[in-house]
Amino acid sequence: MTHKHKTKSIGYDKVAYFFILPFFLIFTYFYFIPTFKVIMDSFTNYDMFTTRDFIGLKNYIELFKDDIFIKSMGNTFIYTIFTLFPTLIIGLLIALLANSTIIKTKICRTLIFMPHVVSMVAVSMIWIFLYDPTNGVFNQILKALGLPTFDFLMDPNMALPCLIVMGIWKGVGYNMIIFLSGLKSIPEHYYEAAKLDGSSSINTFFKITLPLLSPTTSFLLITGLIGSFNVFDQVNVMTNGGPLYRTTTIVHQIYTAGFSEYKLGYASAMSVILLIIIVIITVINFKLTQPKGE
Amino acid sequence: MKSYHLQKTCNKICMKTIFILIALIVVFPFVIMVLTALKSNQEITQGLSAFFPKKLLFSNFIEAMKKGDWVRYFINTAIITVVTVSLSLVINSLAGYAFARMRFRGKNTLFYCAMVGMMLPMQVIMIPVFLQIKEIPLLGGNDIWGNGGIGLVNNYAGVILPLIAHPFGVFLCRQFFMGFPKELDEAAKIDGCSPLQIYLRLYLPMGVPIFATLGLLKFVDTWNQYTWPLLVFNDPKMNTVQLALNAFKGETTTEWNYLMAATILIILPILILFIFLQKYFVQGIATTGMKD
Numbered sequence: 001m002t003h004k005h006k007t008k009s010i011g012y013d014k015v016a017y018f019f020i021l022p023f024f025l026i027f028t029y030f031y032f033i034p035t036f037k038v039i040m041d042s043f044t045n046y047d048m049f050t051t052r053d054f055i056g057l058k059n060y061i062e063l064f065k066d067d068i069f070i071k072s073m074g075n076t077f078i079y080t081i082f083t084l085f086p087t088l089i090i091g092l093l094i095a096l097l098a099n100s101t102i103i104k105t106k107i108c109r110t111l112i113f114m115p116h117v118v119s120m121v122a123v124s125m126i127w128i129f130l131y132d133p134t135n136g137v138f139n140q141i142l143k144a145l146g147l148p149t150f151d152f153l154m155d156p157n158m159a160l161p162c163l164i165v166m167g168i169w170k171g172v173g174y175n176m177i178i179f180l181s182g183l184k185s186i187p188e189h190y191y192e193a194a195k196l197d198g199s200s201s202i203n204t205f206f207k208i209t210l211p212l213l214s215p216t217t218s219f220l221l222i223t224g225l226i227g228s229f230n231v232f233d234q235v236n237v238m239t240n241g242g243p244l245y246r247t248t249t250i251v252h253q254i255y256t257a258g259f260s261e262y263k264l265g266y267a268s269a270m271s272v273i274l275l276i277i278i279v280i281i282t283v284i285n286f287k288l289t290q291p292k293g294e
Numbered sequence: 295m296k297s298y299h300l301q302k303t304c305n306k307i308c309m310k311t312i313f314i315l316i317a318l319i320v321v322f323p324f325v326i327m328v329l330t331a332l333k334s335n336q337e338i339t340q341g342l343s344a345f346f347p348k349k350l351l352f353s354n355f356i357e358a359m360k361k362g363d364w365v366r367y368f369i370n371t372a373i374i375t376v377v378t379v380s381l382s383l384v385i386n387s388l389a390g391y392a393f394a395r396m397r398f399r400g401k402n403t404l405f406y407c408a409m410v411g412m413m414l415p416m417q418v419i420m421i422p423v424f425l426q427i428k429e430i431p432l433l434g435g436n437d438i439w440g441n442g443g444i445g446l447v448n449n450y451a452g453v454i455l456p457l458i459a460h461p462f463g464v465f466l467c468r469q470f471f472m473g474f475p476k477e478l479d480e481a482a483k484i485d486g487c488s489p490l491q492i493y494l495r496l497y498l499p500m501g502v503p504i505f506a507t508l509g510l511l512k513f514v515d516t517w518n519q520y521t522w523p524l525l526v527f528n529d530p531k532m533n534t535v536q537l538a539l540n541a542f543k544g545e546t547t548t549e550w551n552y553l554m555a556a557t558i559l560i561i562l563p564i565l566i567l568f569i570f571l572q573k574y575f576v577q578g579i580a581t582t583g584m585k586d
Contacts, residue, residue, distance in 0.1 A: 012398050015489045019392035020404065022385040026459035031411045034422035041422065048425075097313050105310065108317035110572060115320065117568050117575070118561045119518030121536040125543060125557045126323045129330065129550055137326055140341040169320065174579065181580035230417040233520045237540050251417045258421045259525065267421050275418050282413050 038275070041268035048262050059269035069270060071245050072253045075160060079249065080228035083167040088220060090168065091175025092213075096205075098176065099183045113173035120170075120233035127166045128153065128238055156246045159239050163247055166234065175220055182216030183209070215289070222285045226278055250274050331355070331554040338550050351551070355559065358552035361545070364559075366531065367538040374453050374523075374534065375516045379509050382458040386508070387501060390467025391493050395479060405468075412461040417521065424525050427452045452526040453534075457516060463508050466581065470504040471497060507578035510571060514564055535560045 042059055046052040063069050098109055115123060130136050131152040139149040152162050186209065194204045210217075232251035235241060241248030241256070248256075250270060258267035330338060332351050337344040359365075392398070393405050416423065428445040430436060435443020446452030474497070482492045523534045533541065542556055568575055 013396040013489060014398070016392040016396035016398040016401075019396065019489070019493075020389045023389035023408070023459055023464060024404070026385065026455060027408060027411060027461070029426060030423055030456045030459060031414065031419070032407075034419040034426055035414065037422035037425065038419050094313075094316060097309060097316075100309065105313060105317075108313055110569075111317040111321045113576075114324065114565075114568070116579075117514055117564055119520065119536055119564070121518075121520050121539050122557050122561045123323075125539060125553060126327045128543070129554065130323055130326060132550075135338050135341070135550060144342050169323070173320070177576055177579050226413070226415055230415045232417055236524075237520075237543075251420075254417070254421065258424075264421055264425075271418050271421060275414075278413070278415065278418060 035275075038268045038271045041265055042272045044265040044268075046265040046268070048264050052265075055265070059266050062266070063269055063273065068245050068248065069250075069253055072241075072248045072250050073273075075245075075247060076229060076231065076249045078160060079164060079167070079231055080225060082161075082164045083171065084221070084224045084228050087168050087171040087175050087224065088217070091172050091220075092179050092217075094172065094176045095179035095183055096209075099180055109176070113177055115170045115172075116174040116177075118170075121237055123166065123170055124234045124237040127162075131162055153239055154243050156244045159243055159247045163231075163234055163238065167228070167231070171224070175224075178216060178220055179213070182213050186212045218285065218289055222281065225281050229274065229277060229281075327554045327557060330550055331558050333551050335549065335551060354551045354555045358542075358555040359559070361552060361556075362538060362542065363531070364535075364538065364556075367533050367535050370450075370532060371517060371534040371536075374450055374519075375513055377450070378454045378457050378516045379512045381454065382460050382463060382512050383505055383509055385458060386460050386463030387467045387498075387505065388493070389464045391471055391497055393464065394468045394471035395476075395497075396489065408461045408464055411459075412465070416456065420521065420525060423456055427456070427526060446526070448527055448529045448532055450532075453519070453522045456522060457512075457519070460508075460512065463512070466504060466508060467501065470501060474500065506571075507574050507581065510567065510574050511578045513567065517564055 041052075043054055043056060044052050045055050045058075094112060130138055133139060133149065133151040133154075136152075138152065142149050150158060152158050190208050190212070191204065194208055199207065230251050231249050232255065235247055235249050235252045236255065239247040241252050251274070254267045254270045254274070257263045257270065329345070329347060331354055333344070333347040333354075334349075334351055337347055389408075393401065428447050429440030430445045431438050431440045433443075433451075434445040434447070434449060436445050437443075446455070478496060479492055482496060487495065518536065519534070520536045520540075523532075523537050527533065527537065530541070539556055539560055543553060
């Protein structure tokens, strides 16, 4: 019944294109074209309704004079640095603890991983309550200790650190799981050899564990960097960028400019800046993880 | 010798205590959530003196669900999630199969193109993707150039379509299928099976483990989606549970017990999945880390 083309002589299956077609249709329409479109639109004054004229580099020039956008870049960098590195370090430490043979508390592992699977909106709700100025647990503890209370999310100096603390809390479990699978893939005999040589456990960690874990670490670093640079959900839900733009981030600015002010050309220029940052991160990572030598 | 032993047990207890302590700190916000959801409003304002609710008010869950059309929000989210997971499994595994087993011109180039997409977060292109949804040709009142109508705005498909092409899914299916013996294909070919039949009869049934893992990750990702529904839906009737929860916060600033009850109900499906399928979860997450 099946209509068989004798393509074997050439060795190509033309049918393959039908197999990849659905994927590439969607992929082209929702990834490729948008990537070009965002670059094109960044040179226009598009406002979704009337105009879409070419205005050259005007958007970019304006961006670098835009205090709020520059602030959002600063906030994003601060958020990234202070979320990513603590998450990595704490994640690794917990993984080391969990990996030691004497600890058999699987339920604890489950609990530590739990925040990762819960949606950002849901955890934001929980933390908004924890940070609440009157009924929140943190303030009630402060009050019980006779200390002054804070309106955490409305305090310009505290709002961003509050988001960072929540970000670390949510990310630690994921980092732990990935580090654990990295640790499990290190062959046991390395450790046995180190033991025979009388290496101290700290020495073993820095000389064996950490170097052999570097593919895992660089994976977590790169995905963590990209993820943190795109921080948006919790900002939009918890602070909406405030107070005094202290928590606004690049993606939050893109969203605000694009969907509440309808300055799509301008928002596209912001997106291109973010795109460039992500490309730079990816290229650096690619260069660093490329096998050296030859 | 004895002191060495003593030190070892001491170490063991110490490490275990630290580990349990960390777990308790991590779980603390969830404990607060559950306790608050079961308290009366008055108890919440009493602070630490009423840390545990005197009477467990399960009625809070019902009251919370009465504030808004929650049944509809759950149905919306369930439709989006189920359709997204199914479609993404189909299209990504088909592509993964072709990349693993078939020979065709441009195979490597196309594969690398897809993999580059893996690095590109959707937030970066959220403006043009929204425009692609709004200006989709011939749908939602649009003409062939994508003008005139609203496209897929306020339509389930507007959220589903951008989420189904999942380069990582293609990659994972390809890796998995490449592990199958090639003789299988050849035997099936000799029996007169077309590539589609080989895919349906051999690869689909044998790929179940990888589909389970991928499907689970996609399920959680879609259920937890906030950004896409926020952009695509502006009709409250289309709200997903995540959007509805955020809207709920705005309406009830003081009724924390209802807000926490709603939060619990929203994360419950994910938590149940997580608890029962934990093994697949961890496996899936761990393979994500192994992709280099």
